[in-house]
Amino acid sequence: MEIHYLSEKNSVLNHFLSQIRNINIQKDSMRFRRNIERIGEIMAYEMSQSLHYKSIEIPTPLGIKKTTEIADQLVLCSILRAGLTLHQGFLNYFDNAENGFISAYRHHPNNDDYFDIRVEYQAIADINGKNVLLLDPMLATGQSIVAVFNKLMERGTPAAIHIAVIIAAPEGIAYLKQNLPDTCHLWIASLDERLNEKSYIIPGLGDAGDLAFGDKL
Template sequence: MPTNTFILNKTNSIANQFLAELRDVNIQQDKYRFRKNQERLGEILAYEISKTLPYTATDVHTPLGTANVNQLADQPVIATILRAGLPFHQGFINFFDRADSAFVTACRKVKKSGAFTIQIDHISNPRLEGKTLIMCDTMLATGQSIVCVCKEIMAQYNLKALHIAAVIASTEGIAHVRANLPKVQVWACAVDDEMTSKAYIVPGLGDAGDLAFGEKA
């Protein structure tokens, strides 16, 4: 993997337990636990990303004196693509609790051949000029959705930095992001090598939106 790609499960930690439970077909039946494990992994990646952000030394006054503390120089903006990414996004805003958020509605338009295009319906965001944007989505499969969304945002705003975070990414998806957004930093809890013909990651975890919120009608 490129040096600007961080893979969480390369190092053993409690995060591996949360990831294993997300993948487990039996544990997945508990929607609350499925959402909660995504939230936990979002918190862990938020912490890891926070190490790369700029800080400013500040004086904090306690009842007994003054402590010098490094605090974030500027809050990032946390974005996600509805609906599957909402629990993962919650983990990020639990840690970046002063950050603004952006939300994207996008969908695949599938042709009879099985090929598909990405349609962005709406982007609701605060001002992003000069901001650090963290785009988080549960699954980074082909990478086409996130690349389309990020390019749309970058056409309107000059971002300070862009981070893409996923619970599970595919090797192909990371390569697509790298080819189209070469300066982005990619963060994933795990990377799988295979995808089905319908662009589901294998072994992956299934349909994250349906598992978190119920099957679509």
Template sequence: MVVNLSQGHSLVSNWVAELRDTEIQKDRMRFRRNLERIGEVAAYEISKVLASQTIEVTTALGTATAEVLTEQPVLTTILRAGLPLHQGLLNYFDKADCAFVSAYRKHAADGSFEIALEYFSSPELEGRIVIVSDPMLATGASLVKTVQYIREEGEPGSIHIVAAIACSVGIEYVQRHIPDATIWCGAIDEELTAKGYIVPGLGDAGDLAFGAKIQS
């Protein structure tokens, strides 16, 4: 299943527009905060489909019943670009466990690249709700490889993927390889360049959030 958060939330559309705007992108704090906001909305929407249970809460004047999550998710993000989106999810799933993975495009001299995974830190994943955040779902290769790596550590009970902008090509790739995953995104673009970048997209989310890096 794919959920485009812009379709039902006008504020998400506003934040995506600001993420794309080359003038507004000059303000790194605002760029990070807009990614964080999308993560917060995604967390709220995801919470609606998670299992809950009824509890009793003692108040100053009596007893109230409330619905609370049956279990907390594991918030997994792809370093470094995913950190602001991850923070938005963590703001709402504030009792969640967290996992971190380093996945990046390792470029060859001919311009081709492979997805390199060099770091993974996580809690127990068997049977857990896993939410993976990455601001740009382009080819889908890094997300698929990340989930495959996660499954080597333990089979999650369910998988949710959160992206600020997703490309339809990447969505299709993820759906072929992880058919049981639910994808939540702020916007969907149709075009992907030969080098695997989303058009119109927004550029390099990691560089815009944290500064330019040395290419490897």
């Protein structure tokens, strides 16, 4: 798996990352959503440099300009519900992309710290021969992403898989390396220290879905 760490160099990305973590700023859910969207736009730009392009000629009012445009067919697939705002950021840049949505959540059958992953709702475009961009703000254990990846592979064979996460724990990265093909690309905005005993990312930012859309029942 090829891993791309995006916050190693100072940029406006780090500015927005600091705001979504700040417990005082993140209380404003509208600002939190917008900052996640902005981070998605920055990540989409960085990812765009790895795509394939084709040469085109476009007419201007004064002549013809030779340039390039994206040649790859893209499918954006976000994990509900936290992935929705990140999805919008990518869609702002990849406006011709097709889209998919999958729900995945931690199920605690014994009402303790043990959990498995339930993958239920799916609404996904045809992925055969296309570049699939799997979007989820948080990479904690990695189990949700692997479960969703396996569901996606039941639907076809993509040309490439790119996984974009905002905050990742080392344990989750290791799990993806063990359970996903080497050909996958993993894009990480920020790498954190570890998981705690409840498998939450430390220092993390809290529950991205709750911060964006309110507490769930």
